[in-house]
Every structure is written in C-alpha cells, then in structure tokens.
Amino acid sequence: MALDKNGIAKxxxxxxxxxxxxxxxxxxxTLVANYVPPGMxxxxxxxxxxxxxxxxxxxxxxxxxxxxxxxxxxxxxxxAAFFDSSMSFAMIRGGHIDLTxxxxxxxxxxxxxxxxxxxxKLVKGMGGAMDxxxxxxxxxxxxxxxxxxxxxxxxxxxxxxxTGVGVVKKIVSDLAVxxxxxxxxxxxxRAPGVSVEDILNATEGNLIIEGDIPEMLx
Amino acid sequence: MNKVVQNAIEAIRGIESQMxxxxxxxxxxxxxxxxxxxxxxxxxxxxxxxxxxxxxxxFGLGMLLRRHQIEKxxxxxxxxxxxxxxxxxxRELEVELIPQGTLAERIxxxxxxxxAFYVPAGYGTEVAEGKPVRQFGDKMYLEEQWLKADFSIVKxxxxxxxxxxxxxxxxxxxxxxxxxxxxxxxxxxxxxxPVGALEPNHIHTPGVFVQRIFQGQNYEKRIExxxxxx
Numbered sequence: 408m409a410l411d412k413n414g415i416a417k418x419x420x421x422x423x424x425x426x427x428x429x430x431x432x433x434x435x436x437t438l439v440a441n442y443v444p445p446g447m448x449x450x451x452x453x454x455x456x457x458x459x460x461x462x463x464x465x466x467x468x469x470x471x472x473x474x475x476x477x478x479x480x481x482x483x484x485x486x487a488a489f490f491d492s493s494m495s496f497a498m499i500r501g502g503h504i505d506l507t508x509x510x511x512x513x514x515x516x517x518x519x520x521x522x523x524x525x526x527x528k529l530v531k532g533m534g535g536a537m538d539x540x541x542x543x544x545x546x547x548x549x550x551x552x553x554x555x556x557x558x559x560x561x562x563x564x565x566x567x568x569x570t571g572v573g574v575v576k577k578i579v580s581d582l583a584v585x586x587x588x589x590x591x592x593x594x595x596x597r598a599p600g601v602s603v604e605d606i607l608n609a610t611e612g613n614l615i616i617e618g619d620i621p622e623m624l625x
Numbered sequence: 626m627n628k629v630v631q632n633a634i635e636a637i638r639g640i641e642s643q644m645x646x647x648x649x650x651x652x653x654x655x656x657x658x659x660x661x662x663x664x665x666x667x668x669x670x671x672x673x674x675x676x677x678x679x680x681x682x683x684f685g686l687g688m689l690l691r692r693h694q695i696e697k698x699x700x701x702x703x704x705x706x707x708x709x710x711x712x713x714x715x716r717e718l719e720v721e722l723i724p725q726g727t728l729a730e731r732i733x734x735x736x737x738x739x740x741a742f743y744v745p746a747g748y749g750t751e752v753a754e755g756k757p758v759r760q761f762g763d764k765m766y767l768e769e770q771w772l773k774a775d776f777s778i779v780k781x782x783x784x785x786x787x788x789x790x791x792x793x794x795x796x797x798x799x800x801x802x803x804x805x806x807x808x809x810x811x812x813x814x815x816x817x818x819p820v821g822a823l824e825p826n827h828i829h830t831p832g833v834f835v836q837r838i839f840q841g842q843n844y845e846k847r848i849e850x851x852x853x854x855x
Binding site: 424471472490529567568571 | 651655666677701703704705711713722724726727728730733745746747748749751752782791792795796798799801829838846847848851854855
C-alpha cells in the first residue's frame, strides 16, 4: 500500500542523525518533526530567524513575536537562538544546515526541482525555497509519486518553472525511496506492498533497478 | 544629537510619492504598524515597497495597497492578500519576486556598501534571466546587486534615544538589515529608553544606522495562523 503523508514523514525521519541542524519545509516535511527517534537531538531551523523550534504553544503561551516560516505560532526550546534574516540565510547558503526537507510539484532525473510556480495560476513567490535548494548539503524531497490524475511527477525533464537545477539528492514518495544519480532515479526501497512494476509505471524518468529492492521498514 | 521624534506622523516627514521604501517584518511579525498607519493617512502614491511580504487585506502593507499607494512590490512571498492578487491580475501593481535569502543579502549589501556579490540561489531558473553568471569551483553562481531605499522603516522591541535597537524573538527578521540600508532609517519601538538603559552587549542594531526613533503605541501584533498543541 502506498504511504500516506505521515508514512512519508516517518520514513524521512530515519534519515536524521544525532546533532543534525535541519530545515523542514511547509506541508509533509513539517510532519517529520513528529517522528524524531527518541534520544536523538535534532535542531530545527526556521528561516525567519530561529534555531531550536519547539512544539506548538499551549493556548496561553501564544506569542505573536514567535512564529515559524509558515507564519504559525510556535515555541522555542531551551538553547534556542534568534537572529536576523541575512544571518539565517548565511547559515543556509554557507552550508551549515545538514539537511533540508521540502516538497515539490516535479523532480527530474537530473535532480532539477519545480516547486513554486504553476503558469496560469496565481504566483505567490518562492520564499526561501530557491536559497534552500541551491545551498543545502543534503536535500530530501517529500512528495507524491504521481499527481491526482495519475501522471508521474518524477520526470525526464520538469515541465514547470524550476526552483533549482541538479540539486535534489534523494526522494521519499508515497511509493518509493530513490536516490538521484547521474544515470537517473535509482530505486532503493519500495513502500510496503508496492511492487517494482508499480513504481516503474509511476515513474516517467529513467528508473534504475539493481538487484532485489527491499520494502521500507516503517 | 536628537533622533527622537514624537510620533509616526513626524517620523515619516519627507517621504514623498515615487520614493522607494523598505519595511521590516515577516508576515505580520515585526512590522512597523504605526508608520504604515501614518502612511495610509497620507496622499503619497507611486511607492516602491521592499518588504518580504505584502501584509494581509486591510492590515500591514494591505492598508497601503487598499488605497493604491504602492506601484511596485519587491518581495519573496506575497500570498494571503486578496486585494494584492486583484491588483496584480489587473496590472495596477508591479511585483518583483526575489528568493528570500537573496533579498536579505541584497539589503544587507546595500547597508554594508557592497554593490554586487554572487549567490547560487536561482541559477538556471527564471530568476537568473539577464544576470551575469560565474563559476567558482564546480558550482555556478548569479551576480546579485545591492538594494537601497530612500527611507527604511523598521520596528524594534526596545530602543534608546541614540537609536540602538533590540528585537524580540523572530520579530527581528528583515528589520536589522533594512535599518542598515536606508538613506534615512526610521525606527519605531515598543519601549523607548534613555541612553544607558540598554545593556551594550545586547544591542542588535547599533544606533549609527538609525536617524529617527519614536515610541510607538497601540500595537495590535496580529497573528496570521494561531496554531496550538491543544
């Protein structure tokens, strides 16, 4: 069975390592924070100026000066740090953030990503996505393998305006875990009950299948 | 030295139609509410506003949009605002979208006297159109240029009469860099204190960048998405 959003987040959480500084995008990536393995310390960055994001506040703790990049109210953990936007993106651009997790409309077999603009629809802007994808040392894309019409979102070439070129390293979709390699999408794991053929049918870009492909351990 | 002005009306004196303004804030967090309200009470039009976002309908920069005082927005993300969308689709409003980190650094560079620099963000995308590119090591970078403003309007938590500023939590965001990049920088603060009352080790923005300061009043500090765990 294909994974739901929480399943994707759970699988991505297995990529975390103790001491990682991590930036989580809006949507599925945000859910990854719910599955940090017990005993592991992960420091979450919010690009509007916080290292050390805590849980959402209790009702009586809400503070308008304490929001995340999605403009939701949050808390800051003990040991947190606040800073201005140019400092925040110095952390990102300077390669000091260990892992970025973000969503995408499309990814190409060469690691291009389209995530900010759909022609004909209203454009809201790229926010920090272009800065994040261009600079993070490691980028995992959390996405659905196909769109609601069943068309592949893992393509030979992106059709939508790009957010970054050749930047995606790994994809965790509802069907599979894949690395982006110079030869194309390398299939690493299948979602429980999903066959290699299912994944092949849902992938337009070049899919590399070597040996037995194990099921994810969720 | 007298940087202290009595209120927002006095603070925005000299701002004229067709000028370029920088306005601090991320969403509605850390926006200069008093000065925006004062601008919305004037007939100033044709403004170019550099601000990460464009407020919401009827609040923040939405107040200036509603009165058609803004000709161009330079921002990274402009959702959450119906009047903005309407003016954009009807071409009453021009928008330049810039990656958020590049926007912050262009502003910082404007204040720091650095006319151009290279960043990887946007390489190979439509953001790169018309910009020089250069390879450093095995990676491609875009040349980006500084941004400056006729007036920068920022909001801080505490300030002293010398213009030294301290921000609260993530209400700093774009305020610090913008304070550096204005020909004239106006700071509105929740608490204005005498010289000596702020601990010098705790200053975020040194007073040299600030020309006018006043104690604001009646801060609404609206929340866009109140999210709780209970």
